[in-house]
Structure formats: C-alpha cells, structure tokens
Amino acid sequence: RTVYVNGTYLPETEATVSIFDRAFLMADGVYEVTSVLGGKLIDFEGHLARLERSLSELDIRKPAVFDDLLEIHRELVKVNGIEDGLVYLQMTRGSDGDRDFAFPDPETTEPTVVLFTQSKPGLANSPQAEKGLKIISIDDIRWGRRDIKTVQLLYPSMGKMMAKRAGCDDAWLVEDGHVTEGTSNNAYIVKGGKIITRQLSNDILHGITRAAVLRFAKEAQMTVEERFFTVDEAKQADEAFVTSASAFVMPVVEIDGQSVGDGTPGPVAKRLREIYLEESL
Numbered sequence: 001r002t003v004y005v006n007g008t009y010l011p012e013t014e015a016t017v018s019i020f021d022r023a024f025l026m027a028d029g030v031y032e033v034t035s036v037l038g039g040k041l042i043d044f045e046g047h048l049a050r051l052e053r054s055l056s057e058l059d060i061r062k063p064a065v066f067d068d069l070l071e072i073h074r075e076l077v078k079v080n081g082i083e084d085g086l087v088y089l090q091m092t093r094g095s096d097g098d099r100d101f102a103f104p105d106p107e108t109t110e111p112t113v114v115l116f117t118q119s120k121p122g123l124a125n126s127p128q129a130e131k132g133l134k135i136i137s138i139d140d141i142r143w144g145r146r147d148i149k150t151v152q153l154l155y156p157s158m159g160k161m162m163a164k165r166a167g168c169d170d171a172w173l174v175e176d177g178h179v180t181e182g183t184s185n186n187a188y189i190v191k192g193g194k195i196i197t198r199q200l201s202n203d204i205l206h207g208i209t210r211a212a213v214l215r216f217a218k219e220a221q222m223t224v225e226e227r228f229f230t231v232d233e234a235k236q237a238d239e240a241f242v243t244s245a246s247a248f249v250m251p252v253v254e255i256d257g258q259s260v261g262d263g264t265p266g267p268v269a270k271r272l273r274e275i276y277l278e279e280s281l
C-alpha cells in the first residue's frame, strides 16, 4: 500500500512520524474518513469543510497542503486501486521535538499530515445491513467538544469492545438520560413515521452522512425531528439506525437485549440506505 506522509508518497513500511508528535503524546490531532464507492470519493467537500473547522477550533495551523487534499485523495485511491473502501486522513499539531503541555510555536512547527487507504470490497453490499446491528447503551464520559473530530478515540474504542464482549455490535452513548450518538456514528429512531435524531451541538459530531441523509429524507417528504431522545424511547421506537461515512445508513435491531420494532431492519432505514447509496454512486 502506498501512503502519504508530509508531502511524500511512499510504501507504508517506509512511512515515519516523530515519536514527539503531539498526536502520539497527547492525542493532539484531528482526522477525517471519506468513503470510496466504485472508485469515487463520497461527500468529499463536507469532510474537507469539517476538517477545516476542527483545525480552527483547536488552533492548529492549516497547512499549505490543504488545497491539494482532493488531489492526494484521488492519487491514493488510484495507486492503491481502491474500488470500495475509504481514505483516512489525519492532521496533527506536529511537534518541536519535545513534550510540553503548552502548544509549540505555530510559526516554527509544521502540522503532520498522514493519509492512507483501506480497501473494503463490497462495502455498499455489507451483509450487516441485512441483519442490522445489536447495540448496548453505555454512559457517555467523553470530553465536551465532540463536535471536533479529534483522534482521542480511547473511550469510543472501549465502548465498542464492551459491546463485542456482550455479544453485540456497537454501543450508543448516553448523557443526562439522552442518547448522544454511537461510538463512531450518529444515532436515530423512527416513531410514527417521524425520523428523530439529536440536534446538533458540541455534544455530538456533526456527521457529514447525517447532513446528507436528513437532506434526502426531507426531499422524500419524510418528517425529521431534531431533538433529544432517551434509550427507553429508542427501545419503544418502530425502528432505529445509525449513519457514518463507513456504514452509510445501518439499521439497529436490538438495544440492550430488547428488539426494536419486530427486530428486523425497518422500512425507513432500508429506504434511506437505498437513497443514500443511489445518490452517492
């Protein structure tokens, strides 16, 4: 696999980053995941805009390479022959060769830029979409700026493992009685034909797939309600689902051992998945 590191395309085995990099020492970096279907990048502009915002919220200087990111994405997709899969991009504050809580001088510190691809053949036809996800609910103990897509992913990662150990697929995070989002996706329920998802704030990531799916839902005359919902409400809902760049629209069929609706993927989730994939391809 060819990867991109700080201006250079090279084999993954030759790619290196400083051990003092602040993303390595302090999770001081941000990332984006853009999916690839049929060799085409999905929602690239949205991911780029969110990346710019993440950098700005953390006072990480926007590197000059920012303007070439589309070209770099395309080049990696091409040289690695990615039909279906994703491009992972990470930008960090870099380092001045030491460990310090204070940020290094942005004038003399270059952000670190890393991109690589992951091939996922048949991504759009995942058997998981037919089965749906079983999820557990866990406390959301992440920091308060989940709108910034940082590489601080330890708790979401632990949540995913808690789910797996419980024989489930993923976890929904709950704060003050309300679902915030999934470990790596946005969360939705459907009740009486209405699509309900938490409103945007600093408490959740502003999903690029979320924005697209809500737009498509409204275009298809579906009703969307952006508001808080509880785990109990989700268990009593007709349907539930999640969205993300890597899962698109993925039905949820069980929450904390209780079936949602009849325990199979619901018609609204299925329809939205179809629309999303049709519009993206």
Ligand code: PDD
Pocket: 033, 181, 182, 183, 184, 185, 186, 204, 205, 206, 207, 208, 209, 210, 243, 244, 245, 246
């Ligand atoms: N995760 N919420 C969280 C906490 C996420 O990590 C993600 C994405 C989303 C969905 O955002 P989008 O639709 O822009 O992908 C919501 C990516 C896919 C990941 O970490 O791999």
